[in-house]
Amino acid sequence: MLKRTDYLTRTYGKPEGWTLATYERDLDGYKVARRVLTTMTREQTVDEAKKANIRGRGGAGFPMGVKWSFMPKTVGAKPHYLVVNADEGEPGTHKDRTIMELNPHACVEGCIIACYGIGAHVAYIYVRDELHLSKARLEGAIKEAKAKGYLGKTPFGKDYPIEVYVHSGAGAYICGEETSMLNSIEGRRGEPRMKPPFPANAGAFGCPTTVNNLETIAVVPTAFGMGCEEFSKLSALHAIGDGGIRLYGVNGNVKKGAVVELAVGPTLNELIYEIGGGVQGDRGVLCAIPGGSSTPILRPEERVSAPDPKSPLHPYDGKSVFDVPLGVETMRLCGTMLGTCCVTVIAEGTDPVWCFQNLMQFYRHESCGQCTPCREGSAWLLRVTTKLLDGKATQEELDGLHDIANGIMGNTICAFGEGTAMPALAFIQKFRPELEQYVRGERTRAQATLNVEPWR
Amino acid sequence: MPFALSPDRERKLQEILPRYPTRMAVTLPLLHLCQEQEGYISDDVIEFVSQRLDVPTAHVKGVVTFYTLYNQHPVGKHQVWVCRTLPCALRGAYSVIEHCEKRLGIRCGETTPDGKITLRTAECLASCGTAPMMQVDKDYYENLTRERVDEILKELTES
Numbered sequence: 001m002l003k004r005t006d007y008l009t010r011t012y013g014k015p016e017g018w019t020l021a022t023y024e025r026d027l028d029g030y031k032v033a034r035r036v037l038t039t040m041t042r043e044q045t046v047d048e049a050k051k052a053n054i055r056g057r058g059g060a061g062f063p064m065g066v067k068w069s070f071m072p073k074t075v076g077a078k079p080h081y082l083v084v085n086a087d088e089g090e091p092g093t094h095k096d097r098t099i100m101e102l103n104p105h106a107c108v109e110g111c112i113i114a115c116y117g118i119g120a121h122v123a124y125i126y127v128r129d130e131l132h133l134s135k136a137r138l139e140g141a142i143k144e145a146k147a148k149g150y151l152g153k154t155p156f157g158k159d160y161p162i163e164v165y166v167h168s169g170a171g172a173y174i175c176g177e178e179t180s181m182l183n184s185i186e187g188r189r190g191e192p193r194m195k196p197p198f199p200a201n202a203g204a205f206g207c208p209t210t211v212n213n214l215e216t217i218a219v220v221p222t223a224f225g226m227g228c229e230e231f232s233k234l235s236a237l238h239a240i241g242d243g244g245i246r247l248y249g250v251n252g253n254v255k256k257g258a259v260v261e262l263a264v265g266p267t268l269n270e271l272i273y274e275i276g277g278g279v280q281g282d283r284g285v286l287c288a289i290p291g292g293s294s295t296p297i298l299r300p301e302e303r304v305s306a307p308d309p310k311s312p313l314h315p316y317d318g319k320s321v322f323d324v325p326l327g328v329e330t331m332r333l334c335g336t337m338l339g340t341c342c343v344t345v346i347a348e349g350t351d352p353v354w355c356f357q358n359l360m361q362f363y364r365h366e367s368c369g370q371c372t373p374c375r376e377g378s379a380w381l382l383r384v385t386t387k388l389l390d391g392k393a394t395q396e397e398l399d400g401l402h403d404i405a406n407g408i409m410g411n412t413i414c415a416f417g418e419g420t421a422m423p424a425l426a427f428i429q430k431f432r433p434e435l436e437q438y439v440r441g442e443r444t445r446a447q448a449t450l451n452v453e454p455w456r
Numbered sequence: 457m458p459f460a461l462s463p464d465r466e467r468k469l470q471e472i473l474p475r476y477p478t479r480m481a482v483t484l485p486l487l488h489l490c491q492e493q494e495g496y497i498s499d500d501v502i503e504f505v506s507q508r509l510d511v512p513t514a515h516v517k518g519v520v521t522f523y524t525l526y527n528q529h530p531v532g533k534h535q536v537w538v539c540r541t542l543p544c545a546l547r548g549a550y551s552v553i554e555h556c557e558k559r560l561g562i563r564c565g566e567t568t569p570d571g572k573i574t575l576r577t578a579e580c581l582a583s584c585g586t587a588p589m590m591q592v593d594k595d596y597y598e599n600l601t602r603e604r605v606d607e608i609l610k611e612l613t614e615s
Contacts, residue, residue: 091580132594171525187483189522257585455548
């Protein structure tokens with residue numbers, strides 16, 4: 001069910017909404033961080049954080065509190081670091097930018113609480129270079145907070161130094177992968193590292209590090225402010241460990257692209273019709289990408305099959321997957337992923353093969369080239385889909401697509417490989433007839449773009 | 457002529473250095489400062505960064521060639537990036553690109569003969585809800601209409 005909230009978005013659209021004055025006036029800014037630092041221990045902070053059931057907002061959906069608890073209990077010779085992932089660049093994802101631009105103080109306050117919880121004194125917010133306004137707003141917020149004594153040597157009078165720095169990327173999608181981001185912060189090429197060791201043991205500069213998504217961090221003050229258990233209960237999926245509120249986005253062929261804050265658990269249909277205002281040209285939906293291009297597509301005809309009463313999907317047995325609440329577990333059980341919760345809607349009449357090829361261009365461009373299956377596989381996926389569009393591919397090549405994608409799965413250092421292969425496999429499986437029409441010459445590239453919504 | 461940072465950028469570098477436990481970590485920020493000044497990363501810049509941070513030139517070159525936003529060759533005065541990835545493409549990004557190419561008389565990846573504008577396509581710029589969009593230097597322009605694109609390009613050509 002659609003339940004609008006405005007904990008993070010209350011300052012959106014207000015004049016000077018990004019300033020400390022607005023944050024303190026409208027959102028009781030920094031009161032929570034003050035309370036945590038002056039009245040709670042590190043252990044209490046982590047225990048409380050776990051109760052919020054905040055699933056990582058970056059796409060993988062790992063529980064935030066549990067991640068914090070992986071950090072060494074005592075700080076040894078090596079300092080701890082917090083790295084905040086704001087390298088937002090997954091096609092279809094446009095939520096973190098709004099927080100940085102319109103409510104940057106929530107990010108800074110979140111950093112203070114998170115640093116305290118994991119025993120870190122330094123946080124790096126890794127922002128992609130293109131987001132100049134976001135960086136300026138964050139830096140402005142850091143400066144304001146520092147001037148008030150909320151950051152620095154003794155934040156809120158407590159002898160626990162905290163510094164927050166903005167680190168700029170340089171145009172590499174792969175740097176959103178956590179270990180690649182660590183290499184990038186260290187000043188290296190952004191190539192992912194083998195795990196283990198995990199960042200909690202050896203992260204930035206070889207020291208214990210927690211990497212959290214920016215939205216994850218920004219929502220922390222809200223959760224601690226109302227009590228983490230209360231926060232978790234706002235969600236329709238609280239019972240299956242997916243708590244609180246999050247930012248949902250809708251883009252693509254909808255009448256009105258948007259980012260809104262909702263309690264966890266709206267359905268795809270609710271997002272498309274109630275938030276997005278319906279499909280452009282009042283067409284039907286061909287398919288939707290639930291949370292960034294790496295999450296396999298869903299088609300509205302797909303039905304939930306969950307006869308087992310113990311399954312969280314059982315109440316939706318027989319219904320369309322577009323009527324299932326969007327949560328980490330529910331989407332996994334639907335054969336896709338929740339990802340970043342920003343839905344890309346593709347209208348009926350759009351050519352799915354053209355969409356497929358468009359995405360493959362992205363993955364080909366962004367593969368870092370370290371692992372052969374991903375470097376070569378992404379290139380072959382693009383080559384074959386381009387040949388298909390040009391009407392030059394054979395049946396044999398079409399059949400080979402599946403093997404190429406399968407050859408990437410599980411054979412790479414980082415999850416970029418799966419991120420390429422999973423959507424490719426979904427397109428191959430769910431749009432096989434359309435792909436075959438290209439081989440037989442019944443569809444052409446010229447027709448493919450005819451039904452794309454015209455630019456005005 | 458060997459490269460040197462301008463005094464204000466040198467001050468900025470001094471601010472950045474203590475933020476990191478190693479000098480190598482300053483590679484990306486310093487390259488940004490250099491590119492801001494020079495427009496692209498020349499061999500002289502690579503030499504400068506290498507000496508300044510005490511890292512091998514091969515390391516700096518490796519970093520420069522890895523990241524899309526470091527220009528390895530001189531580019532125009534203004535950078536125009538049009539996002540071409542799916543959410544923008546669904547809302548007419550390819551028409552925007554075609555329109556820009558026609559208006560400027562160049563193809564994507566090229567610079568206008570007067571050296572003013574370099575036009576390129578970008579992969580997702582995190583502005584999907586307000587597609588189609590383009591980035592001009594440091595600014596985002598969203599929900600683009602034909603008129604808006606014409607205005608932006610006119611302003612750039614006349615600047």
